[in-house]
Amino acid sequence: MKMEVFCSATSLSWTHFISPSLHIPQYFSMGETQNTNRFRVFCGAAQSQKANQMTVSVTGATGFIGKRLVQRLHADNHNVRVLTRTKSKAELIFPAKDFPGIIIADKAGWKDCIEGSNAVVNLAGMPISTRWSPEIKKEIKQSRIRVTSKVVDLINSSPQGGRPTVLVSATAVGYYGTSETKVFDESSPSGNDYLAEVCREWEGTALKVNKDVRLALIRIGVVLGKDGGALAKMIPLFMMFAGGPLGSGKQWFSWIHLEDIVNLIYEALSNPSYKGVINGTAPNPVRLAEMCDHLGNVMGRPSWLPVPDFALKAVLGEGASVVLEGQRVLPAKAKELGFPFKYPYVKEALKSVIS
Numbered sequence: 001m002k003m004e005v006f007c008s009a010t011s012l013s014w015t016h017f018i019s020p021s022l023h024i025p026q027y028f029s030m031g032e033t034q035n036t037n038r039f040r041v042f043c044g045a046a047q048s049q050k051a052n053q054m055t056v057s058v059t060g061a062t063g064f065i066g067k068r069l070v071q072r073l074h075a076d077n078h079n080v081r082v083l084t085r086t087k088s089k090a091e092l093i094f095p096a097k098d099f100p101g102i103i104i105a106d107k108a109g110w111k112d113c114i115e116g117s118n119a120v121v122n123l124a125g126m127p128i129s130t131r132w133s134p135e136i137k138k139e140i141k142q143s144r145i146r147v148t149s150k151v152v153d154l155i156n157s158s159p160q161g162g163r164p165t166v167l168v169s170a171t172a173v174g175y176y177g178t179s180e181t182k183v184f185d186e187s188s189p190s191g192n193d194y195l196a197e198v199c200r201e202w203e204g205t206a207l208k209v210n211k212d213v214r215l216a217l218i219r220i221g222v223v224l225g226k227d228g229g230a231l232a233k234m235i236p237l238f239m240m241f242a243g244g245p246l247g248s249g250k251q252w253f254s255w256i257h258l259e260d261i262v263n264l265i266y267e268a269l270s271n272p273s274y275k276g277v278i279n280g281t282a283p284n285p286v287r288l289a290e291m292c293d294h295l296g297n298v299m300g301r302p303s304w305l306p307v308p309d310f311a312l313k314a315v316l317g318e319g320a321s322v323v324l325e326g327q328r329v330l331p332a333k334a335k336e337l338g339f340p341f342k343y344p345y346v347k348e349a350l351k352s353v354i355s
Contacts, residue, residue, distance in 0.1 A: 055079040057113045059147055060123030062093050064228040068262045074099055081105060081113040114154045119166035119269045122151050132319040141198045148205040156210045168216045168268045169206040173254050175199035175219055178325035180250055185332040186277045214275050216268040221281035221329060224349050225258025231353060247309050249289030251326035254281045257343035264339060279331040283344050294347045298354045
């Protein structure tokens, strides 16, 4: 008996970070030819690819993580809907010639976008690495709660047949408060400082989503990547003070590479095992003094003169607490789920960012 197998090359080119159960082509047709002893097996690559295509609405798409996530989704041929307050800004970041097919919607268009999506990623919120004033602190909290509440209301009011089935909503490791001695994972209680309060209310708003919608809450650590994030703020200070640690250097630094946090969010969109709270941090947090040693080595600079507390407070005010205090957070859930971190160690992560 002879068997002929016909598979197009594209049937083997799935993205390895998406759940294999969704990306391995499973559509086969077996047909008998005139010779009853020969069978032909056809792989339905096109149908499989189309079946795996997602339509994803993203808030915070013009931010540090959001931009990279949209690029990744678009490169993998998913339909992307950018939900923004400032359409003109989003159109500059995602020009139609480079991102054909992407829909950019201001608030009036969010409802239609969400109703036509399989999934929603909620990343919106004012950056916290800025000088805090009472007004800024209020906006840091309200910007997150306001957008999350709107997204949840729009999902919940969607007709059942057109409702997204997944909400991946960002939160932060600030949920745990700060400590030089404790170790935190997803089961740890919340802290009692300002950022812990912000995170509790932020998560509480997301938890109001319809119970039929799978919710993944990603508590994100300090994101290391090119052209933005924490390093963009830290490197100038680091250069001014001969590359020493910030503050005491004993505070914990729970970090994650930009590529890994994007991959984690991407996986959470398609893998039904990703639900509830998941820490978005690398498996090997470090004390800030160690991080600065590695940064000094990568940059070819000494790391001996600490950046004093007063310098950070002069730049960031109360917001300096984000850098001067920290927490040791472990990604227990991601490790349990078998998530493959590309950058588990800070030295390699910094090399990839600085190079």
